[in-house]
Amino acid sequence: MSIPPEGYALGAVAVAGLAFKLKTRLELSKAKHPSLRGHSRMARRVAALVPFYEYDDEQIFRSDDAPADVAGRRRDGFMRLAKLYQERFVETARLTAEVEGSISDVQFTDTYRVPFQYTRFVRRHLKAGSFLRASSGVTVTDLDGNTFHDLTGSYGVNVFGTDFYKECLRDGAARVEALGPVLGAYHPLVASNARRLREISGQGEVSFHMSGTEAVMQAVRLARYHTRRTHLVRFCGAYHGWWGDVQPGVGNPSPAPETYTLKDMDEDSLRVLRTRRDIACVLVNPLQALHPNAGAPSDAMLVDSGRGAHFDRAAYTRWLQELRAVCTERGIVLIFDEVFVGFRLARGGAQEYFGVAADLVTYGKTLGGGLPVGVVCGRKDLMRRFRDERPSDICFARGTFNSHPYVMAAMHEFLDRLDRPEIRELYPTLERVWNERAQALNERLERAGLPLKVANLSSIWTVCYTRPSRYNWMFQYYLRAEGLALSWVGTGRFIFSLNYGDADFAAVADKFVAAARAMEQDGFWWSDAALTNKVIKRRILKEMLLVHLRALLRRGGRGPARRARPSSDTAASANTA
Numbered sequence: 001m002s003i004p005p006e007g008y009a010l011g012a013v014a015v016a017g018l019a020f021k022l023k024t025r026l027e028l029s030k031a032k033h034p035s036l037r038g039h040s041r042m043a044r045r046v047a048a049l050v051p052f053y054e055y056d057d058e059q060i061f062r063s064d065d066a067p068a069d070v071a072g073r074r075r076d077g078f079m080r081l082a083k084l085y086q087e088r089f090v091e092t093a094r095l096t097a098e099v100e101g102s103i104s105d106v107q108f109t110d111t112y113r114v115p116f117q118y119t120r121f122v123r124r125h126l127k128a129g130s131f132l133r134a135s136s137g138v139t140v141t142d143l144d145g146n147t148f149h150d151l152t153g154s155y156g157v158n159v160f161g162t163d164f165y166k167e168c169l170r171d172g173a174a175r176v177e178a179l180g181p182v183l184g185a186y187h188p189l190v191a192s193n194a195r196r197l198r199e200i201s202g203q204g205e206v207s208f209h210m211s212g213t214e215a216v217m218q219a220v221r222l223a224r225y226h227t228r229r230t231h232l233v234r235f236c237g238a239y240h241g242w243w244g245d246v247q248p249g250v251g252n253p254s255p256a257p258e259t260y261t262l263k264d265m266d267e268d269s270l271r272v273l274r275t276r277r278d279i280a281c282v283l284v285n286p287l288q289a290l291h292p293n294a295g296a297p298s299d300a301m302l303v304d305s306g307r308g309a310h311f312d313r314a315a316y317t318r319w320l321q322e323l324r325a326v327c328t329e330r331g332i333v334l335i336f337d338e339v340f341v342g343f344r345l346a347r348g349g350a351q352e353y354f355g356v357a358a359d360l361v362t363y364g365k366t367l368g369g370g371l372p373v374g375v376v377c378g379r380k381d382l383m384r385r386f387r388d389e390r391p392s393d394i395c396f397a398r399g400t401f402n403s404h405p406y407v408m409a410a411m412h413e414f415l416d417r418l419d420r421p422e423i424r425e426l427y428p429t430l431e432r433v434w435n436e437r438a439q440a441l442n443e444r445l446e447r448a449g450l451p452l453k454v455a456n457l458s459s460i461w462t463v464c465y466t467r468p469s470r471y472n473w474m475f476q477y478y479l480r481a482e483g484l485a486l487s488w489v490g491t492g493r494f495i496f497s498l499n500y501g502d503a504d505f506a507a508v509a510d511k512f513v514a515a516a517r518a519m520e521q522d523g524f525w526w527s528d529a530a531l532t533n534k535v536i537k538r539r540i541l542k543e544m545l546l547v548h549l550r551a552l553l554r555r556g557g558r559g560p561a562r563r564a565r566p567s568s569d570t571a572a573s574a575n576t577a
């Protein structure tokens, strides 16, 4: 039987189509980061395999095979800290213990402050409280009257100092008292907020939401609606809130089939954007400039000294320019998620700081003037939620508390203050001031021979460790003992408010160095030539395999084991998704 000529033609088209599909699939694989973070599905599977085990009293200070005298010094130092914590944080610890059984968040954060092998021991002895009763200047005060320099930055909300927000809340509340909690209709302040936000963002339209997560959801939904494409691109390690599509890996029990997680700052990713036709938007969290392709650094993941960070402004600017060009060329919506960095790097946010304009920008955190908020600013055509020519084809977005009068009023106060001379004057010198502070601290640490350094993106800092060690996570407890308040991710992230003067910062630097000296003296940074980060990782892997093997032997032929408790790695990595 002979094949008609059109048969050959159809066959050739099919082969060409298959070859194209294969090529784009391969390009996509190449654009994924080789780490587990770059492979969400695999990461979830691996996380589910991590077994719980913990070190006993003997191993707890010798998990790196340190000599007995070093382990003894560590134990003494640890118990000295434990005594200090017990004496100093009585009421704060008591109330934390009281609520632990009833507030899920407290249980979670308390469980994931250190690598899981040490958690129970540490929690038994070093109770970090979850309560504060006051704030002032750059400090916060706990229930026992202890005052700490605040490095938590209230998750990034606190850009200008807590007193600034107290004023926004007070003055804002007074402005809207007459209307009270009426929703649906707007308080007139909404009009000036919209005007100011359009000017600051350089965008044509604004929408108000209740959280950063919701602002990101709405931006992505709009991008899908207008491009009629399905997929969003996020970069490896970047956090964009806890909505499923932007958290495709560990921490989210469901897969996110319409999300591509690509390598940050990489030509392979640009190639994918240039060739695929299903990409609606690219989400950029400019905070990733400090640690491209890595998740938010938390001390629960600090199993060795592999944490790295370095901000290269010129390189990241080039990357954003390249992204801008390819998105324009391909009709992909470029979204800057400035929920974290907005108003912190520059008055006009990351767009101004890096000199690159996005199509949609999300804000939140600080913009609420101390109250919860999410905002999308964007090009008018992209912000539209309906089509004139197809009246039933809409892009729905609501939220009961959107544009709440009290939130709008606090935002109004925030935006108002942004234009005051004392705030405007902060921005031009910001970068230099915080870079100089980081550099001075690093020089001091180096002179003192201490095995750590800081990396920073302006006022957002992270601590890196320069000597292989399994005990870096202990540093957070030494810092608290010196009077520095840290968030539950510990030394992974310090967020300074911009009202830190030179004297305030000098006090923080002194405390930081004192804490590091104490930890060094207590032997926690003991190391020998055989102890490398690779050796540490291998050892942990071996320990895990052994746990599985023992469980297998114990079970014999008795079927699959029931889990004693969920894998701690799962949740710890969720934070760093």
Ligand SMILES: Cc1ncc(COP(=O)(O)O)c(C=O)c1O
Pocket (backbone or CB within 6 Å): 155, 211, 212, 213, 214, 216, 239, 240, 241, 242, 285, 337, 338, 339, 340, 341, 364, 365, 373
């Ligand atoms: C970049 C970014 N996007 C979105 C969010 C989510 O904001 P929210 O916690 O207000 O939902 C966060 C929160 O940390 C964030 O840092």
